[in-house]
Amino acid sequence: MQSIVRDAKSRLINEIFERDLNQLQKVYPSIQEINVSKNAFLYHQGDRCSNLFWIKNGIVKLSHIAEQGSEITIDLLKRGDVTGCFQNNSAGQEIDETAQTLGEVNYYRIAYGDFKTMMSHQAELAWHVIEDMYARRQRVERKLRTILTQPIEVRVVTTLLDLAEMFGIRCSHGYTLEIHLTQQEVADLVGASRSVVSTILNDFRNRGMLDYTRDQICINDAAFINILEL
Secondary structure (H helix, E strand, O other): OHHHHHHHHHHHHHHHHHHOHHHHHHHOOOOEEEEEOOOOEEEOOOOOOOEEEEEEEOOEEEEEEOOOOOEEEEEEEOOOOEEEOOOOOOOOOOOOOEEEEOOOEEEEEEEHHHHHHHHHHOHHHHHHHHHHHHHHHHHHHHHHHHHHHOOHHHHHHHHHHHHHHHHEEEOOOOEEEOOOOOHHHHHHHHOOOHHHHHHHHHHHHHOOOEEEOOOOEEEOHHHHHHHHHO
16 A cells, blocks of 8 residues: 555656656756666765755665765665755755665756755645655664664565565565665665575575565565564
8 A cells, every 4th residue: 555655656746847847947947857877876975965866767775884884775765755965055064875776767856945946836746755754764763673673584574575565566476576686785774794684585585485586586475474473
């Protein structure tokens, strides 16, 4: 149900832009539609960014490099999500995360001032942005609680179920994820080492709960839910 609501919101957002981008650019002149390839950066941790980025298609990874050098994947964003600078950055405040594409991505870039004006003109759109930002905050807080309180196996299960909710397509086994993630990227989402997560994923595959290739991951969500209920 959540994925259906989310898709409806993303369609609304994209329709607003696609209806007449040229007209929007007359009112909000900083809007640009940009296409980038895999592993491109929208911005880096430490940048003094003054733009927002509205994802039209594709997936963007938000990550943070800790002081000791380890990378933490904060969240994955998809069509309809917004990221970037949500406050006036005239004081030069640095952004504390990196936004990088996991595949080809199309997005709209808009300056903070134009974004603020657009939100004041488009009440329904602004409310959808607020709802999505709140849902993202809940997702990140739930992930943090899981990392701090749960064993790694449970963290892997929870992460895979979250990915199924966000990026899954129903199949005969449960869900096929319409996103390609390496074992290292799954480990970054879980907050554990790649070797440990690889062992757990292999165990799940041997038990028939999971299958993955170079191109996709297929999960038996019912079996994973049973693990959480034990």
